[in-house]
Amino acid sequence: MKLKDLAGILPVEGTASFDTEVTGISSNSRQVRPGVVFFALTGTKADGAAYAADAASRGASAIVAGKGSAIAGLPVPVLAVDDPRLALALSAARYFGRQPQTMVAVTGTSGKTSVAAFTRQIWEQSGLAAASIGTTGVVAPGRNEYGSLTTPDPVDLHRLLAELADAGVTHASMEASSHGLDQRRLDGVKLAAGGFTNLGRDHMDYHPTVEDYH
Structure with a gap:
Protein backbone atom coordinates (compact mmCIF):
# COMPACT_ATOMS: atom_id res chain seq x y z
CA MET A 1 0.00 0.00 0.00
CA PHE A 96 -5.49 -4.77 6.46
CA GLY A 97 -8.44 -4.92 4.09
CA ARG A 98 -10.14 -8.15 5.18
CA GLN A 99 -12.59 -9.36 7.79
CA PRO A 100 -14.97 -12.33 8.21
CA GLN A 101 -17.96 -11.97 5.89
CA THR A 102 -20.47 -11.74 8.73
CA MET A 103 -19.55 -9.62 11.76
CA VAL A 104 -21.81 -8.83 14.71
CA ALA A 105 -21.11 -6.87 17.89
CA VAL A 106 -22.80 -6.71 21.29
CA THR A 107 -22.61 -3.88 23.82
CA GLY A 108 -24.05 -3.26 27.27
CA THR A 109 -22.93 -3.03 30.88
CA SER A 110 -22.97 -6.78 31.45
CA GLY A 111 -23.61 -9.94 29.45
CA LYS A 112 -21.43 -9.09 26.47
CA THR A 113 -19.04 -12.01 26.94
CA SER A 114 -21.84 -14.56 27.20
CA VAL A 115 -23.76 -13.24 24.20
CA ALA A 116 -20.64 -13.16 22.00
CA ALA A 117 -19.74 -16.71 23.06
CA PHE A 118 -23.29 -18.04 22.62
CA THR A 119 -23.46 -16.50 19.14
CA ARG A 120 -20.22 -18.21 18.14
CA GLN A 121 -21.44 -21.53 19.54
CA ILE A 122 -24.73 -21.29 17.63
CA TRP A 123 -22.82 -20.68 14.41
CA GLU A 124 -20.47 -23.57 15.16
CA GLN A 125 -23.41 -25.91 15.73
CA SER A 126 -24.76 -24.76 12.36
CA GLY A 127 -21.57 -25.91 10.67
CA LEU A 128 -20.08 -22.46 10.16
CA ALA A 129 -16.46 -21.43 10.71
CA ALA A 130 -16.96 -18.99 13.58
CA ALA A 131 -14.97 -16.92 16.05
CA SER A 132 -15.61 -14.70 19.05
CA ILE A 133 -13.55 -11.76 20.31
CA GLY A 134 -13.78 -10.21 23.76
CA THR A 135 -12.87 -10.30 27.42
CA THR A 136 -11.93 -13.98 27.29
CA GLY A 137 -9.74 -13.39 24.23
CA VAL A 138 -10.07 -14.90 20.77
CA VAL A 139 -11.79 -18.23 20.23
CA ALA A 140 -11.74 -19.62 16.69
CA PRO A 141 -11.08 -22.91 14.91
CA GLY A 142 -7.60 -23.95 16.02
CA ARG A 143 -7.17 -20.79 18.06
CA ASN A 144 -7.82 -19.99 21.72
CA GLU A 145 -5.93 -16.95 22.97
CA TYR A 146 -6.45 -14.97 26.14
CA GLY A 147 -6.87 -11.23 25.64
CA SER A 148 -6.34 -8.20 27.87
CA LEU A 149 -8.89 -5.82 26.31
CA THR A 150 -12.61 -6.36 25.79
CA THR A 151 -12.36 -4.47 22.50
CA PRO A 152 -8.84 -4.37 20.95
CA ASP A 153 -7.46 -1.12 19.55
CA PRO A 154 -8.19 -0.60 15.83
CA VAL A 155 -4.80 -1.75 14.56
CA ASP A 156 -4.77 -4.96 16.59
CA LEU A 157 -8.45 -5.53 15.82
CA HIS A 158 -8.12 -5.26 12.05
CA ARG A 159 -4.94 -7.31 12.02
CA LEU A 160 -6.86 -9.99 13.91
CA LEU A 161 -9.90 -9.80 11.61
CA ALA A 162 -7.63 -10.20 8.57
CA GLU A 163 -5.96 -13.23 10.17
CA LEU A 164 -9.35 -14.80 10.91
CA ALA A 165 -10.56 -14.18 7.36
CA ASP A 166 -7.36 -15.68 5.94
CA ALA A 167 -7.88 -18.73 8.17
CA GLY A 168 -11.32 -19.30 6.66
CA VAL A 169 -13.49 -17.84 9.43
CA THR A 170 -16.71 -16.56 7.87
CA HIS A 171 -18.64 -15.49 10.98
CA ALA A 172 -17.38 -13.56 14.00
CA SER A 173 -19.01 -12.06 17.07
CA MET A 174 -17.31 -9.47 19.24
CA GLU A 175 -17.81 -7.47 22.39
CA ALA A 176 -18.08 -3.70 22.03
CA SER A 177 -17.15 -2.03 25.31
CA SER A 178 -18.26 1.50 26.10
CA HIS A 179 -14.57 2.48 26.15
CA GLY A 180 -14.09 0.94 22.72
CA LEU A 181 -17.11 2.68 21.26
CA ASP A 182 -16.12 6.04 22.75
CA GLN A 183 -12.61 5.65 21.35
CA ARG A 184 -13.96 4.65 17.92
CA ARG A 185 -12.19 1.28 17.94
CA LEU A 186 -15.01 -0.36 15.94
CA ASP A 187 -15.59 2.45 13.46
CA GLY A 188 -13.81 0.60 10.63
CA VAL A 189 -15.60 -2.72 11.16
CA LYS A 190 -18.43 -3.63 8.78
CA LEU A 191 -21.16 -5.02 11.02
CA ALA A 192 -24.18 -7.02 9.89
CA ALA A 193 -25.94 -6.58 13.25
CA GLY A 194 -25.50 -5.15 16.72
CA GLY A 195 -26.91 -6.25 20.07
CA PHE A 196 -27.58 -4.40 23.34
CA THR A 197 -27.84 -6.25 26.65
CA ASN A 198 -28.52 -3.75 29.44
CA LEU A 199 -27.40 -0.48 31.01
CA GLY A 200 -26.12 -0.19 34.56
CA ARG A 201 -23.83 2.23 36.38
CA ASP A 202 -20.51 0.49 35.91
CA HIS A 203 -17.62 2.16 34.07
CA MET A 204 -18.35 5.57 35.59
CA ASP A 205 -14.64 5.80 36.36
CA TYR A 206 -14.17 6.37 32.61
CA HIS A 207 -17.30 8.26 31.60
CA PRO A 208 -17.60 11.72 33.20
CA THR A 209 -21.41 11.67 33.33
CA VAL A 210 -24.27 9.19 33.05
CA GLU A 211 -25.32 10.97 29.86
CA ASP A 212 -21.87 10.40 28.36
CA TYR A 213 -22.09 6.71 29.25
CA HIS A 214 -25.52 6.49 27.62
Whole structure:
Protein backbone atom coordinates (compact mmCIF):
# COMPACT_ATOMS: atom_id res chain seq x y z
CA MET A 1 0.00 0.00 0.00
CA LYS A 2 1.09 3.56 -0.71
CA LEU A 3 0.16 6.71 1.18
CA LYS A 4 -2.10 7.74 -1.70
CA ASP A 5 -4.22 4.64 -1.07
CA LEU A 6 -5.40 6.25 2.17
CA ALA A 7 -6.87 9.19 0.25
CA GLY A 8 -10.40 9.96 1.35
CA ILE A 9 -9.44 9.14 4.93
CA LEU A 10 -6.27 11.21 5.16
CA PRO A 11 -5.54 14.49 3.30
CA VAL A 12 -2.63 13.04 1.36
CA GLU A 13 -3.22 14.80 -1.96
CA GLY A 14 -0.39 17.11 -2.86
CA THR A 15 2.02 15.82 -0.23
CA ALA A 16 5.62 15.14 -1.20
CA SER A 17 5.21 11.58 0.08
CA PHE A 18 2.12 10.79 -2.01
CA ASP A 19 3.78 7.66 -3.46
CA THR A 20 5.59 6.60 -0.29
CA GLU A 21 5.17 2.95 0.64
CA VAL A 22 3.13 2.40 3.81
CA THR A 23 4.42 -0.55 5.83
CA GLY A 24 2.06 -0.27 8.78
CA ILE A 25 -0.26 1.78 10.97
CA SER A 26 0.42 2.65 14.62
CA SER A 27 -0.49 5.02 17.44
CA ASN A 28 2.52 3.90 19.51
CA SER A 29 5.73 5.68 18.52
CA ARG A 30 7.81 2.83 19.97
CA GLN A 31 6.31 0.49 17.37
CA VAL A 32 7.10 2.76 14.44
CA ARG A 33 9.41 1.36 11.79
CA PRO A 34 10.32 2.85 8.39
CA GLY A 35 7.15 3.42 6.38
CA VAL A 36 4.67 3.26 9.27
CA VAL A 37 2.01 5.99 9.48
CA PHE A 38 1.94 7.33 13.06
CA PHE A 39 -1.32 8.59 14.55
CA ALA A 40 -0.83 11.12 17.35
CA LEU A 41 -3.85 10.48 19.57
CA THR A 42 -4.80 12.51 22.61
CA GLY A 43 -5.21 10.20 25.60
CA THR A 44 -6.20 10.64 29.23
CA LYS A 45 -2.58 10.75 30.39
CA ALA A 46 -0.53 11.82 27.38
CA ASP A 47 -0.82 13.59 24.04
CA GLY A 48 0.49 11.62 21.10
CA ALA A 49 1.77 14.86 19.57
CA ALA A 50 4.58 14.75 22.13
CA TYR A 51 5.86 11.57 20.47
CA ALA A 52 5.65 12.77 16.87
CA ALA A 53 9.35 13.64 16.68
CA ASP A 54 10.25 10.20 18.02
CA ALA A 55 8.03 8.57 15.39
CA ALA A 56 9.63 10.67 12.65
CA SER A 57 13.12 9.70 13.83
CA ARG A 58 12.13 6.05 13.58
CA GLY A 59 11.18 6.45 9.92
CA ALA A 60 7.45 7.23 9.97
CA SER A 61 6.11 7.91 6.47
CA ALA A 62 3.65 10.48 7.84
CA ILE A 63 2.25 11.86 11.09
CA VAL A 64 -1.52 12.15 11.53
CA ALA A 65 -2.75 14.61 14.15
CA GLY A 66 -5.80 16.64 15.05
CA LYS A 67 -6.36 20.01 13.45
CA GLY A 68 -4.73 22.70 15.56
CA SER A 69 -1.92 20.44 16.66
CA ALA A 70 1.35 22.21 17.37
CA ILE A 71 3.43 19.59 15.55
CA ALA A 72 5.88 21.31 13.22
CA GLY A 73 9.41 21.17 11.88
CA LEU A 74 9.45 17.45 11.13
CA PRO A 75 11.02 15.90 8.01
CA VAL A 76 7.80 14.00 7.19
CA PRO A 77 4.30 15.19 6.22
CA VAL A 78 2.00 16.11 9.11
CA LEU A 79 -1.58 15.38 8.05
CA ALA A 80 -4.27 17.26 9.99
CA VAL A 81 -7.68 15.60 10.42
CA ASP A 82 -10.82 16.45 12.37
CA ASP A 83 -10.88 13.17 14.31
CA PRO A 84 -7.59 11.24 14.57
CA ARG A 85 -9.25 8.24 16.26
CA LEU A 86 -11.76 7.88 13.44
CA ALA A 87 -8.97 8.27 10.89
CA LEU A 88 -6.96 5.57 12.67
CA ALA A 89 -9.85 3.10 12.66
CA LEU A 90 -10.66 3.66 8.99
CA SER A 91 -6.99 3.58 7.95
CA ALA A 92 -6.42 0.31 9.81
CA ALA A 93 -9.47 -1.20 8.12
CA ARG A 94 -8.22 -0.16 4.68
CA TYR A 95 -4.63 -1.23 5.35
CA PHE A 96 -5.49 -4.77 6.46
CA GLY A 97 -8.44 -4.92 4.09
CA ARG A 98 -10.14 -8.15 5.18
CA GLN A 99 -12.59 -9.36 7.79
CA PRO A 100 -14.97 -12.33 8.21
CA GLN A 101 -17.96 -11.97 5.89
CA THR A 102 -20.47 -11.74 8.73
CA MET A 103 -19.55 -9.62 11.76
CA VAL A 104 -21.81 -8.83 14.71
CA ALA A 105 -21.11 -6.87 17.89
CA VAL A 106 -22.80 -6.71 21.29
CA THR A 107 -22.61 -3.88 23.82
CA GLY A 108 -24.05 -3.26 27.27
CA THR A 109 -22.93 -3.03 30.88
CA SER A 110 -22.97 -6.78 31.45
CA GLY A 111 -23.61 -9.94 29.45
CA LYS A 112 -21.43 -9.09 26.47
CA THR A 113 -19.04 -12.01 26.94
CA SER A 114 -21.84 -14.56 27.20
CA VAL A 115 -23.76 -13.24 24.20
CA ALA A 116 -20.64 -13.16 22.00
CA ALA A 117 -19.74 -16.71 23.06
CA PHE A 118 -23.29 -18.04 22.62
CA THR A 119 -23.46 -16.50 19.14
CA ARG A 120 -20.22 -18.21 18.14
CA GLN A 121 -21.44 -21.53 19.54
CA ILE A 122 -24.73 -21.29 17.63
CA TRP A 123 -22.82 -20.68 14.41
CA GLU A 124 -20.47 -23.57 15.16
CA GLN A 125 -23.41 -25.91 15.73
CA SER A 126 -24.76 -24.76 12.36
CA GLY A 127 -21.57 -25.91 10.67
CA LEU A 128 -20.08 -22.46 10.16
CA ALA A 129 -16.46 -21.43 10.71
CA ALA A 130 -16.96 -18.99 13.58
CA ALA A 131 -14.97 -16.92 16.05
CA SER A 132 -15.61 -14.70 19.05
CA ILE A 133 -13.55 -11.76 20.31
CA GLY A 134 -13.78 -10.21 23.76
CA THR A 135 -12.87 -10.30 27.42
CA THR A 136 -11.93 -13.98 27.29
CA GLY A 137 -9.74 -13.39 24.23
CA VAL A 138 -10.07 -14.90 20.77
CA VAL A 139 -11.79 -18.23 20.23
CA ALA A 140 -11.74 -19.62 16.69
CA PRO A 141 -11.08 -22.91 14.91
CA GLY A 142 -7.60 -23.95 16.02
CA ARG A 143 -7.17 -20.79 18.06
CA ASN A 144 -7.82 -19.99 21.72
CA GLU A 145 -5.93 -16.95 22.97
CA TYR A 146 -6.45 -14.97 26.14
CA GLY A 147 -6.87 -11.23 25.64
CA SER A 148 -6.34 -8.20 27.87
CA LEU A 149 -8.89 -5.82 26.31
CA THR A 150 -12.61 -6.36 25.79
CA THR A 151 -12.36 -4.47 22.50
CA PRO A 152 -8.84 -4.37 20.95
CA ASP A 153 -7.46 -1.12 19.55
CA PRO A 154 -8.19 -0.60 15.83
CA VAL A 155 -4.80 -1.75 14.56
CA ASP A 156 -4.77 -4.96 16.59
CA LEU A 157 -8.45 -5.53 15.82
CA HIS A 158 -8.12 -5.26 12.05
CA ARG A 159 -4.94 -7.31 12.02
CA LEU A 160 -6.86 -9.99 13.91
CA LEU A 161 -9.90 -9.80 11.61
CA ALA A 162 -7.63 -10.20 8.57
CA GLU A 163 -5.96 -13.23 10.17
CA LEU A 164 -9.35 -14.80 10.91
CA ALA A 165 -10.56 -14.18 7.36
CA ASP A 166 -7.36 -15.68 5.94
CA ALA A 167 -7.88 -18.73 8.17
CA GLY A 168 -11.32 -19.30 6.66
CA VAL A 169 -13.49 -17.84 9.43
CA THR A 170 -16.71 -16.56 7.87
CA HIS A 171 -18.64 -15.49 10.98
CA ALA A 172 -17.38 -13.56 14.00
CA SER A 173 -19.01 -12.06 17.07
CA MET A 174 -17.31 -9.47 19.24
CA GLU A 175 -17.81 -7.47 22.39
CA ALA A 176 -18.08 -3.70 22.03
CA SER A 177 -17.15 -2.03 25.31
CA SER A 178 -18.26 1.50 26.10
CA HIS A 179 -14.57 2.48 26.15
CA GLY A 180 -14.09 0.94 22.72
CA LEU A 181 -17.11 2.68 21.26
CA ASP A 182 -16.12 6.04 22.75
CA GLN A 183 -12.61 5.65 21.35
CA ARG A 184 -13.96 4.65 17.92
CA ARG A 185 -12.19 1.28 17.94
CA LEU A 186 -15.01 -0.36 15.94
CA ASP A 187 -15.59 2.45 13.46
CA GLY A 188 -13.81 0.60 10.63
CA VAL A 189 -15.60 -2.72 11.16
CA LYS A 190 -18.43 -3.63 8.78
CA LEU A 191 -21.16 -5.02 11.02
CA ALA A 192 -24.18 -7.02 9.89
CA ALA A 193 -25.94 -6.58 13.25
CA GLY A 194 -25.50 -5.15 16.72
CA GLY A 195 -26.91 -6.25 20.07
CA PHE A 196 -27.58 -4.40 23.34
CA THR A 197 -27.84 -6.25 26.65
CA ASN A 198 -28.52 -3.75 29.44
CA LEU A 199 -27.40 -0.48 31.01
CA GLY A 200 -26.12 -0.19 34.56
CA ARG A 201 -23.83 2.23 36.38
CA ASP A 202 -20.51 0.49 35.91
CA HIS A 203 -17.62 2.16 34.07
CA MET A 204 -18.35 5.57 35.59
CA ASP A 205 -14.64 5.80 36.36
CA TYR A 206 -14.17 6.37 32.61
CA HIS A 207 -17.30 8.26 31.60
CA PRO A 208 -17.60 11.72 33.20
CA THR A 209 -21.41 11.67 33.33
CA VAL A 210 -24.27 9.19 33.05
CA GLU A 211 -25.32 10.97 29.86
CA ASP A 212 -21.87 10.40 28.36
CA TYR A 213 -22.09 6.71 29.25
CA HIS A 214 -25.52 6.49 27.62
